[in-house]
Amino acid sequence: ADRLLSRDALAQGASLAGGWRFQPGDNLAWAAPEFDDSDWPTRTIPHRAPKGGAQEALQFSWYRLTIQLQGNIEAAGGQSPLLGVQIGKVLSAYELYIGGELVGGVGALPPDSEVNYDRMQVYAIPASALTAQGELVLAMRVWGGSALSTSLWGEGPHEGAFRIGYYRDLIAASFFNELPAVAMCILFAGFGLYHLYLFSRNRQLRTYFWYGLVALNISLYAFLSSQLRYYLDWPFALYEKVEFGTIYLLPALFIQMLLSLLAKPAGLLMRAYQGAFLVFSLLVLCVPGMSILFRTLFYWEMLCLPVLLWMPWQILRAARTGNPEARTSLIGLVIFIAACANDILIDIAGLTTPRLLPVGFVAIMLSMVISLANRFTTVLTSLESEVAQQTAELRSANRRLAVAAREDPLTGLLNRRGLLDIAAAEVQRFQRTGRTFSVMLVDLDHFKQFNDRHGHACGDFVLQEVAGLLCQRLRDMDTLARWGGEEFILIVPETSGPGAAALAENLRSCVAGHRFHYAGQEMAVTLTLGLATFVTGDNLEQCIARADAALYRGKAAGRNRVEIEAPEVVGAIA
Ligand SMILES: Nc1nc2c(ncn2[C@@H]2O[C@H](COP(=O)(O)OP(=O)(O)OP(=O)(O)O)[C@@H](O)[C@H]2O)c(=O)[nH]1
Numbered sequence: 001a002d003r004l005l006s007r008d009a010l011a012q013g014a015s016l017a018g019g020w021r022f023q024p025g026d027n028l029a030w031a032a033p034e035f036d037d038s039d040w041p042t043r044t045i046p047h048r049a050p051k052g053g054a055q056e057a058l059q060f061s062w063y064r065l066t067i068q069l070q071g072n073i074e075a076a077g078g079q080s081p082l083l084g085v086q087i088g089k090v091l092s093a094y095e096l097y098i099g100g101e102l103v104g105g106v107g108a109l110p111p112d113s114e115v116n117y118d119r120m121q122v123y124a125i126p127a128s129a130l131t132a133q134g135e136l137v138l139a140m141r142v143w144g145g146s147a148l149s150t151s152l153w154g155e156g157p158h159e160g161a162f163r164i165g166y167y168r169d170l171i172a173a174s175f176f177n178e179l180p181a182v183a184m185c186i187l188f189a190g191f192g193l194y195h196l197y198l199f200s201r202n203r204q205l206r207t208y209f210w211y212g213l214v215a216l217n218i219s220l221y222a223f224l225s226s227q228l229r230y231y232l233d234w235p236f237a238l239y240e241k242v243e244f245g246t247i248y249l250l251p252a253l254f255i256q257m258l259l260s261l262l263a264k265p266a267g268l269l270m271r272a273y274q275g276a277f278l279v280f281s282l283l284v285l286c287v288p289g290m291s292i293l294f295r296t297l298f299y300w301e302m303l304c305l306p307v308l309l310w311m312p313w314q315i316l317r318a319a320r321t322g323n324p325e326a327r328t329s330l331i332g333l334v335i336f337i338a339a340c341a342n343d344i345l346i347d348i349a350g351l352t353t354p355r356l357l358p359v360g361f362v363a364i365m366l367s368m369v370i371s372l373a374n375r376f377t378t379v380l381t382s383l384e385s386e387v388a389q390q391t392a393e394l395r396s397a398n399r400r401l402a403v404a405a406r407e408d409p410l411t412g413l414l415n416r417r418g419l420l421d422i423a424a425a426e427v428q429r430f431q432r433t434g435r436t437f438s439v440m441l442v443d444l445d446h447f448k449q450f451n452d453r454h455g456h457a458c459g460d461f462v463l464q465e466v467a468g469l470l471c472q473r474l475r476d477m478d479t480l481a482r483w484g485g486e487e488f489i490l491i492v493p494e495t496s497g498p499g500a501a502a503l504a505e506n507l508r509s510c511v512a513g514h515r516f517h518y519a520g521q522e523m524a525v526t527l528t529l530g531l532a533t534f535v536t537g538d539n540l541e542q543c544i545a546r547a548d549a550a551l552y553r554g555k556a557a558g559r560n561r562v563e564i565e566a567p568e569v570v571g572a573i574a
Contacts, residue, residue, distance in 0.1 A: 001068035001135060002042075005164070013165030013173065016065065016085065016138075020045050026060035026141070031097035033129075033137035037064045045157045046088055048350050060109075061142050063157065067164065069134040083125040084167030085138060086174060088160025091117040092145030098138055099129025107236070109143045115290050116236045117145075120160045120227055122170045148294050174227065181226030184358055185219050191365060192216035195372070204379060210257040211372055217253055218361050221246040225358075237290045244293050245285045248300055251307045252277035258311060261325060261371065262318050276303060301344065308337060325371035332367025336360035408482040410460060411467040416489075419481035423491055423540055430534055438500035440490040441530045441547045442470070442507065445559040447486040450525060458518045459486075462525055469511055473503075489544070496533045497564065504529040504562040512560060526560035533565070 002021065005014050022043035029035060045063065087096060092115040093107025103123045107116030130136050144155045161177075163170060192215030199208040223229060224243035232239070252274040259266050266274070280300050284292055315333055318326030339360025345351040406418030414422065426437050444450070444466065451459040463486065470480055470488065483489040490507075492500050512526045530551025534543050546565040554563035 001066045003065065003067045005067055005069050007069070007071040010069065010083070010165060013163050013169055016162040016164055017045055019043070020140075021064040021066075022061065023064075024059065024061040026062070028141075030062045030064065031102070031139045031141070032100045033066075033131070033135070034100075035064075037066075040064070043156075045162055046159050047156055048158050048346075048352075058147060059144055061144065061156070063140040063142060065138045067136045067138070069130070069136060071134075082127075082167040083130075084122050084165065084170045085125060086120065086122045086161050086163045086165075086170045087140070088120050088157060088162050089118055090140070090142055090157045091155045092143060092149055094140050094142040094157075096123055096138070096140055098123065098125050099131075099136065100139075101126055101129060105141075107143070109141070113143060113145075114236060115145055115149055117149075117158070118236075118240070119230060120174060122167065122174055124167050125164075146291070148291055178226045178228050181222050181358070182228060184362065185222040185226070187362075188215045188219035188222060188365065191369065192219055198376075202379075205376070207257065207260040207372060207375060210253065210260050211368060214250070214253045214257050215365060217246050217250055218365065221250075222358065222361075240290060240293055241284050244296075245281045248284060248296075249277060249281040251304055252281075254311065255307060257368070258314060258329075261329070261368075261375070262314060262323065264314070273306070308340060312337065325374055328367050328371045328374070329364070330367075332364035335363035339363070411464050411482055413467055413471075413488070414479065414481040416481065416483055419479065419483070419489055419491070420540075422479045422481075426491055426493055427534065427540055429493070435494050436496050436534050437491060437493045438495050438497070438531060438533045439543050439547045440492065440500065440504055440532075441483065441544070441551045442488040442490060443528050443530075443551055443555070444486040445526045445528055445555075447525070450523075454518070454521070454523065458521075458523075461518050462516055462523075465514075465516055466511055466525070466527075469514060470507055473507055473510060489547075497531075500531050500533060501562060501564055504531055508560065508562055528554040528559045529562045530554055531562060531564045 002019065003016075019042035021037040021040040023030065023037070023040045030037070043063070085096075085098070087094075087106075090106065093105065093109055093113065095105035095109060096103050103126065104121065106119045106121055108114035125136065140157070142156055161174075163173075192212045194212075195208040195215065196212035199205050199212060221243060224239055224246065229239050255270065255274055256266075258264075259270070277300075280296060280303070284296060312330075312333055315326045315330050319330050337360075339356035339358075342351065342353055342356045346353065346355060406414055406421070408415040423439075430436055444462075447459065450462070467480065467482070467488070470490070474480060474490070477493050479491045481489050481491075492503060495503070508527050508529055512524070514524065516523045516525070528551060530547045530549065530553070532543050532547035532550060534540075550563040550565045554561050557563065
């Protein structure tokens, strides 16, 4: 026997890795337990053959293992749980015989050959397979595959678990072994969809879009590189095409994500480089047959080398200039590159470490999630400060507008609207306190003639000067406003008829005595003022109308004078 196994070892599941008898060629008699394979050489399983050998290309070879179970084995067929074997990945198709009986296989053997190198399978050991002496013979009839696949991929049992144990334990273990891949698939699908959702909410977050695509791509890859994909029941070539399609596309997406993260524009050369990955990906998806995978892998791997140098270089540069997102990404990237290096060495140098690419993906994607969360905070903060700044600008613009809406641009006095607000407040004050106020309408005399003689610009100048002169003679509480054209209005609080008349006379004489100087010329203007005092039962329009009537009478009476409202009109109100 090649192996001795105790019952305890069996209960815990024992590895079948190690030396098996090996013989190229094909003879179904080699399946029989009684066949004597003692002169066959041994070969280690799993076994990565050097590429290019193609020793078993287009032909069969057999692997045999004789196991001697020790202890009370006869019970095994009866009360003991059913036994089983797990066969790992075999290039490229095989049949399994246990105790001389065909129990199954993976892929199809010639003449209906079908490459299938990725499936692990658990087989029940028929009770009859075990001899009375506790001997068990496993025989694998392995088809080497096409010359192309063999020369590029090696041949035979090459990867995964080869074990014997209780059937139900092996089935459970083969399911639980796939859980990390399922977890990764769900994790990345979640990452991907969430970031696409965030992008759909805020189109500014472009990096999120590319991150989402990368994550979904990895999620698909994680699923298709797990054994659970066989639940889909697709043809083997289709699994491989989609799996390779995702992997081949990944560098282009990674580059895009990094460019976006570092806010770098993509040059023509970079676009062409990304395009090459896209072409590779489409090629494996669209060109029928498996052989396209064998042909493209090497070139794709070569094409990847620049990315593996370019990405760390870009991230290092950004990290050195103090980009915090680049710093976080750098940690993930280092782990990712180490994982890639490990896996490439498994393929090209026969390293026997476990494949680490999934770990690398998790590392880089997690570091990117952290970077993107930081980016999100930065975007939010800058958005907030932008909003705050704009709000402040809007407020001050509103304030300026509100002032402008109440101001006369020529004289800087309040305009009619501004005056009406003040006057309304004055009316309310009168109603509260009984303290009266007077309204004065002030009009420049013959201003049309003045304009005609001296020009409009000179008229403007005089209007400004008159406003200034009047203001100088007013108290702080008085309000002078431009009522329209060449007419001003004055609200004089806490002042009734006689006081207001005195003030009006003062204003009139002041302007009449003033000499204006404009463009080397000296000139004078006069004012006519109409005066009214607010009384009980009054309203603002009436009061202004009385002042206007007084002004009109003043004009009619020869101008340059102060006219007080008619007492009989006031009496009628009271
Ligand atoms: N320069 C200047 N002229 C103005 C402005 N607003 C109104 N005017 C002029 O003021 C003149 C007012 O003319 P009228 O209403 O006929 O009155 P007036 O010539 O002053 O005659 P009386 O009021 O009857 O003394 C018009 O010619 C207007 O063009 C202004 O902002 N600037």
